[in-house]
Amino acid sequence: MIRKELCKIISQQEIAADIYELTVQGELVDQISAPGQFVHIRVSNGWDPLLRRPISISSFDKKQLSMTMIYRKEGKGTSILAESGPGELIDILGPLGNGFPVNEVSSGETALLVGGGIGVPPLYELSNQLVAKGVKVIHVLGFQTEAAVFYEKEFLNNGETYVTTVDGSYARQGFVTDVMKDLQFDCIYTCGPTPMLKAIEQSYSNKKVFLSLEERMGCGIGACFACVCKSADDPTGVSYKKVCSDGPVFRAGEVLI
Amino acid sequence: MSRLNIELPGLTLRNPIMPASGCFGFGREYSKFYDLSVLGAIMIKATTLEPRFGNPTPRVAETTAGMLNAIGLQNPGLEKVLGEELPWLSQYDVPIIANVAGSLEEDYVEVARRISKAPNVHALELNISCPNVKTGGIAFGTIPEVAKQLTRKVKEVSEVPVYVKLSPNVTNIVEMAKAVEAGGADGLTMINTLVGMRLDLKTGNPILANRTGGLSGPAIKPVAIRMIYEVSQAVSIPIIGMGGIESAADVIEYFYAGASAVAVGTANFVDPFVCPTIIKELPDLLEKLGFEHINECTGRSWKKDGQLAYHRA
Secondary structure, three states, X not given: OOEEEEEEEEEEEEEEOOEEEEEEEOHHHHHOOOOOOEEEEEOOOOOXXXXXXXXXXXXXXXXXXXXXXXXXOOOXXXXXXXXXXXXOEEEEEEEEOEOOOHHHOOOOOEEEEEEEHHHOHHHHHHHHHHHHHOOEEEEEEEXXXXXXXXXXXXXXXXXXXXXXXXXXXXXXXXOHHHHHOOOOOOEEEEEOOHHHHHHHHHHOOOOEEEEEOOOOOOOOOOOOOOOEEEEOOOOOOOOEEEOOOOOEEEEOOOEXX | OOOOOEEEOOEEEOXXXXXXXXXXXXXXOHHHOOOHHHOOOEEEEEEOOOOEOOXXXXXXXXXXXXXXXXXXXXXXXXXXXXXXXXXXXXXOOOOEEEEEOOOOHHHHHHHHHHHOOOOOEEEEEEEOOOOOOOOOOHHHHHOHHHHXXXXXXXXXXXXOOEEEEXXXXXXXXXXXXXXXXXXXXXXXXXXXXXXXXXXXXXXXXXXXXXXXXXXXXXXXXXXXXXXXXXXXHHOOOOEEEXXXXXXXXXXXXXXXXXXXXXXXXXXXXXXXXXXXXXXXXXXXXXXXXXXXXXXXXXXXXXXXXXXXXXXXX
16 A cells, blocks of 8 residues: 655665665555565655655665665755755655566576666665575676766675676676676566666567666656556557556566667 | 535535546546545546547656646547446545547537536536647637637537636637637636746757646646636636645635635645645634635635625724
8 A cells, every 4th residue: 555654764875976875764664565666755845846756665674664765866856855864754655666576586596687877776675585585686787987886785795796887987898788698597677777678678588577667757656647658569559557556667578668 | 514515517516625637537546545535526637539648758847846747638538438437436425527628629529428428427627728739629728719619519518517627828818718608618627737848958858758748836826816816807607726726725815816616736746635635724724714614715806895804803
């Protein structure tokens, strides 16, 4: 069930250039059903900025009723959010959407988790849950530049981890797809920029692939029809999926990206 | 005794608060947050004869105290609305106002004729003012004679009262209001969104795929208040006001301007509970302002005997 709640900030810190890790406590954590779900945060009590900010959940702990989110400070809204500190209350709507299906891969199999930039965070909880199930995980994480890299150690603790930077300032120069082609796996879970998702979908049509999409959202709950995409089986017709409430995770080939 | 019940053509409302069309879907999403029967009415998403996918994305862009949208009247079409959405809504004790849209006069007439027969549809909202579709819509909403003609045609077939939704994107909204009144409109809903645009800082291109979109939210409230103030003095049919309402105080301001009920739009996206919250807070605010009933507020800003209660003391 979706809840709207004032959650208490436990901690917030900048973990890479303009990348913030925010941990809050609230009853709504108990409602989270899968890694890859997101929340909608109201950053201002007034009307500017007006809309909530969709932020993905990077990990959660139901016993502590705490969850961690990682976001990039980019515009007005996330800049205000970055100013808040421990003890403050923030208005959160969630959990929203459908996350990654962890049961699509079994113990003993290998899952490849591919993240690009601010698409990396939801893969962390997924990685934790897959490891707990006995699934072997391999991570490929792409960033723009060295200063933007985060959570490399955390992912390394769960399994093999490859980092790429577009400018070559850290680890391997290039894109995540350059690394992927040398790896063996049974299933791909990915989140990141649309061109990356498209490339992965096209190159691995023979594999089980799950993609988490991003789109500008209004309500976050499926009412406003801002974040729709076309169903892949009806490219010129009127069939659609809503990224916020039908997604954000889709099986490759389900929607047109 | 309720301070909030309102009688309007076709509508017996337990309170004058309803979600605005396009901001509430067909109610399913919000029914997960609260019992829809607490609402005065529900204005459902615009319905066209055939299903529509709408515009490409991005469809929304934020602005200061507002947002632009260019959804493009995405809806499942008349058959599905009649067969699935309205029957689903009938589990709630709440009158439905069906927003009717189209490209051609005959589309509007056909949708109006059939949707007005649905048992829980108590009124129609004739959408002659959507800024985000290429044909129809806005053309019907900007030429008084065309709007009047369409209103008359829809009135001929509708089994329930017809409210016409006015566009603010006109030079003279009073003229439009008078034209649709002459065409037989039973009421007005106003205002639809204001056409606007936002550009991307990095690319210089419009953020919306449709290039332009409709501005809604608190930013447009003063425009709506001014227009309702002018129109309500020029016509003798009731007005359902909308545009940036987010609090009980906003509701009273709309009534002062000349509205007899209000719709809440964009605020639903920010706070899914905004409608029930306003409904809960209104009686206390009326009490504080010295009103026995909310209908005493309508047109206070211009009525000759309209001195506010707290000024009388």
